[in-house]
Amino acid sequence: MSVSSSASPGGLPAVAVANLLAAERQRFLELHPRSVSLAGAAREHWLGGVPLHWMQDWGTPEALHVRSARGAWLEDVDGHRYADFCLGDTGAMFGHSPPPVAAALQAQVVDGLTTMLPTAAAPAVGSLLAARFGLPWWQVTMTASDANRCVLRWARAITGRRRVLVFDHCYHGQVEEAMVRLEPDGTVRNRPGLVGQAADLALHSTCIPFNDLAALAAALATGEFACVLAEPVMTNCGMVLPDPGFHDALRELTRRHGTLLAIDETHTLSSGLGGYTRVHGLQPDFLVVGKAVAGGFPCAVYGFTEAVRHGIEQVQQHKAPGHSGMGTTLSANPLALAALHATLAEVMTPAAYLHMERLAVRLADGFVELIADRRLPWHVSRVGMRVEVGFQPRPPRNGAESESGHPALLGDALRLYLLNRGVLVTPFHLMMLTSPATEVAQVERLLALWREAVLLLQVGAGEMPP
Numbered sequence: 001m002s003v004s005s006s007a008s009p010g011g012l013p014a015v016a017v018a019n020l021l022a023a024e025r026q027r028f029l030e031l032h033p034r035s036v037s038l039a040g041a042a043r044e045h046w047l048g049g050v051p052l053h054w055m056q057d058w059g060t061p062e063a064l065h066v067r068s069a070r071g072a073w074l075e076d077v078d079g080h081r082y083a084d085f086c087l088g089d090t091g092a093m094f095g096h097s098p099p100p101v102a103a104a105l106q107a108q109v110v111d112g113l114t115t116m117l118p119t120a121a122a123p124a125v126g127s128l129l130a131a132r133f134g135l136p137w138w139q140v141t142m143t144a145s146d147a148n149r150c151v152l153r154w155a156r157a158i159t160g161r162r163r164v165l166v167f168d169h170c171y172h173g174q175v176e177e178a179m180v181r182l183e184p185d186g187t188v189r190n191r192p193g194l195v196g197q198a199a200d201l202a203l204h205s206t207c208i209p210f211n212d213l214a215a216l217a218a219a220l221a222t223g224e225f226a227c228v229l230a231e232p233v234m235t236n237c238g239m240v241l242p243d244p245g246f247h248d249a250l251r252e253l254t255r256r257h258g259t260l261l262a263i264d265e266t267h268t269l270s271s272g273l274g275g276y277t278r279v280h281g282l283q284p285d286f287l288v289v290g291k292a293v294a295g296g297f298p299c300a301v302y303g304f305t306e307a308v309r310h311g312i313e314q315v316q317q318h319k320a321p322g323h324s325g326m327g328t329t330l331s332a333n334p335l336a337l338a339a340l341h342a343t344l345a346e347v348m349t350p351a352a353y354l355h356m357e358r359l360a361v362r363l364a365d366g367f368v369e370l371i372a373d374r375r376l377p378w379h380v381s382r383v384g385m386r387v388e389v390g391f392q393p394r395p396p397r398n399g400a401e402s403e404s405g406h407p408a409l410l411g412d413a414l415r416l417y418l419l420n421r422g423v424l425v426t427p428f429h430l431m432m433l434t435s436p437a438t439e440v441a442q443v444e445r446l447l448a449l450w451r452e453a454v455l456l457l458q459v460g461a462g463e464m465p466p
């Protein structure tokens with residue numbers, strides 16, 4: 001359910017939102033001449049003017065070009081400094097270039113970048129992964145997308161089943177199996193917007209609403225599913241928290257029906273030490289972590305239980321000789337192992353999480369105060385250090401409800417208002433992360449700017465502040 005409509009996105013007048021967005025786009029162009037000029041030059045050879053098309057998704061008239069990023073600060077090519085709450089959309093969740101990671105990379109960089117052989121760090125990294133996340137067996141990939149693809153292949157090979165179950169509106173990276181969508185009439189189809197699909201993805205995948213235990217039980221009872229792939233909290237359609245008891249039921253039902261459970265912690269690593277799995281005592285068969293797991297260096301890992309390892313061994317013994325279809329050349333390179341080691345041992349610490357969570361709590365409390373003061377039909381969600389405002393009064397229970405609570409133009413107007421005043425939040429749902437390097441003053445500045453923007457929009461609607 002959403003109170004947002006085109007007439008009043010997030011309970012704010014559409015005209016005021018459109019005016020603010022137009023004014024902030026103009027202001028961006030005036031404030032960022034060097035970014036604008038680089039963007040013009042970049043359009044000669046980069047598709048869409050940027051090396052990765054998502055870099056155009058910030059709602060800025062031209063892409064902001066970065067000079068440097070350190071800790072919780074980012075500086076652009078025009079010399080503006082930003083308090084960074086986007087943090088590379090989670091890749092830099094532990095701050096930009098955490099000093100132990102930078103030092104480990106600097107030491108390794110002169111001793112080989114890629115060798116297709118383990119370095120001396122390998123045993124220690126394996127032990128740290130097992131200790132942090134509670135699963136005994138591990139493999140490294142370059143990205144979380146890769147890790148999820150490997151997990152799904154192993155799950156199919158072990159169970160001898162083809163189908164995969166995901167939750168509607170999920171995102172697990174460039175993973176075809178997860179790119180299905182539940183239509184209002186109950187059918188499952190390829191997600192709208194996908195390009196280049198050769199296959200009807202619904203042949204091998206299905207999706208059901210998050211928190212819908214009846215649908216979960218009915219799907220798993222067919223005995224067709226190799227694996228359920230789930231984020232423990234949905235984070236890619238806005239934030240959707242699990243109902244109390246949801247994860248217990250998910251585990252019990254998957255076990256009962258012989259389906260393997262893969263928990264994707266790529267974003268929920270924000271929950272606390274060891275991710276949501278450790279904090280809430282989940283018992284997945286597979287666990288995936290990417291993005292920030294090596295301090296922002298490209299790397300991801302997947303872990304699994306002893307029972308899964310045994311299943312993998314059986315598959316390997318009985319399969320035909322030849323390439324398994326898993327593995328990429330640069331995975332587990334010496335730099336990735338060095339960055340993983342430094343992150344797990346020195347960056348992802350209890351003290352770091354304590355600081356991040358303390359600031360995230362302040363951030364969430366600040367939004368609760370703002371919502372109450374300005375009588376906004378919004379709510380706040382938080383998973384550890386990850387904070388989001390949903391532009392609807394009640395927290396959503398599934399992906400479809402959540403996505404309807406994120407009006408695009410309001411998001412763009414607010415993000416641009418903050419950016420033009422030295423604060424970055426994500427292009428995706430205005431998500432905000434606090435890092436071990438984030439400062440209290442940065443949090444207070446963010447909250448003050450949100451309040452300012454809301455007042456402007458309400459005044460624009462003729463609603464004078466008290």
Ligand SMILES: Cc1ncc(COP(=O)(O)O)c(C=O)c1O
Nearest residue numbers: 143144145171172173264266267
């Ligand atoms: C939950 C989840 N899993 C996997 C991925 C894919 O990560 P990557 O883009 O690094 O492959 C993402 C990316 O946002 C994600 O949110």
